[in-house]
Amino acid sequence: QQIRQGWADNEIEASPLASDEEWVRRVYLDLAGRIPTLTEARDFMNDKNPRKRAMLVDALLEHEDYVRNFTTIWTNNSIGRGAPQRVSRTGMEKFYREAFAKNRPWNEIVVDILTASGHYEENGAVNYILAQMQMPDDAVQLTAMTTRLFLGLQVQCTQCHNDPFNKWQQDQFWEFNSFFRQIERVDHEKYNAQTGRMDDDYSELLPRRFQGPVYYETRAGLMLVAYPKYFSTEVDPGSETNRRSEFAKAVCKDDPNKMLATAM
Numbered sequence: 001q002q003i004r005q006g007w008a009d010n011e012i013e014a015s016p017l018a019s020d021e022e023w024v025r026r027v028y029l030d031l032a033g034r035i036p037t038l039t040e041a042r043d044f045m046n047d048k049n050p051r052k053r054a055m056l057v058d059a060l061l062e063h064e065d066y067v068r069n070f071t072t073i074w075t076n077n078s079i080g081r082g083a084p085q086r087v088s089r090t091g092m093e094k095f096y097r098e099a100f101a102k103n104r105p106w107n108e109i110v111v112d113i114l115t116a117s118g119h120y121e122e123n124g125a126v127n128y129i130l131a132q133m134q135m136p137d138d139a140v141q142l143t144a145m146t147t148r149l150f151l152g153l154q155v156q157c158t159q160c161h162n163d164p165f166n167k168w169q170q171d172q173f174w175e176f177n178s179f180f181r182q183i184e185r186v187d188h189e190k191y192n193a194q195t196g197r198m199d200d201d202y203s204e205l206l207p208r209r210f211q212g213p214v215y216y217e218t219r220a221g222l223m224l225v226a227y228p229k230y231f232s233t234e235v236d237p238g239s240e241t242n243r244r245s246e247f248a249k250a251v252c253k254d255d256p257n258k259m260l261a262t263a264m
Helices: 002-009 020-031 038-046 052-061 064-079 089-101 106-114 126-132 140-151 170-180 243-252 259-263
Strands: 183-192 197-207 214-217 223-226
Touching: 020 038, 020 052, 020 064, 052 064, 064 089, 064 126, 089 106, 089 126, 106 140, 106 243, 106 259, 126 140, 126 197, 140 170, 140 259, 170 214, 170 223, 170 243, 243 259
Parallel strands: none
Antiparallel strands: 183 197, 214 223
16 A cells, blocks of 8 residues: 555556566576576466465575575675675675574574674674774774664764764764774784795684773864663663673664664
């Protein structure tokens, strides 16, 4: 009803219902990442069951090609199409492959990603954060990426000023940012006897002690402080608080906003 109202409001005439030939190609591309084989297409078009479209969706969601396709999609979402320096694409893919194969719920996946620590292949979930920590930017890129990917919010501009187009304020950006100050990226090297040089070995994400506020500057040159706060949920800023864990719980909580569900 709402979609049809949108058509009416914008004077749009909707396309006709897709034919079986069109639909089967589209659903395979969306879910399996490929077009159907000739046999698969013919079997679908010859099927007289009125529920055959829903049944094919269910079947594709159980198919190994769905796991492969969505592993690629979400690895690209998380670290980009190429592996950034000191980031393991293999580790990130392993994490998502297992998650989709086991049909894990998104709240569990997101908690694992936001709270991950350890070796970048032993715990592939850490690669999401490692990919956003390519420079010492006080987790600015990580904050912007996390709000965009998991909350559906574009807030990167508000690190410097209030957003002129929505209610997001500069202090909110830094309140979110303060949740990511208890982590440290450590890059390890190993000696190469053939070249006599040190080569890249592996990277890991480790916890570090941090307490109190973060400091940020307004466009007027005023220095202000921000404490960890997820909208109306305030978090103890002491060093004993695991800020990422508190942030992940707040993101996945079934609050009235349902921002994670909406973003998905």
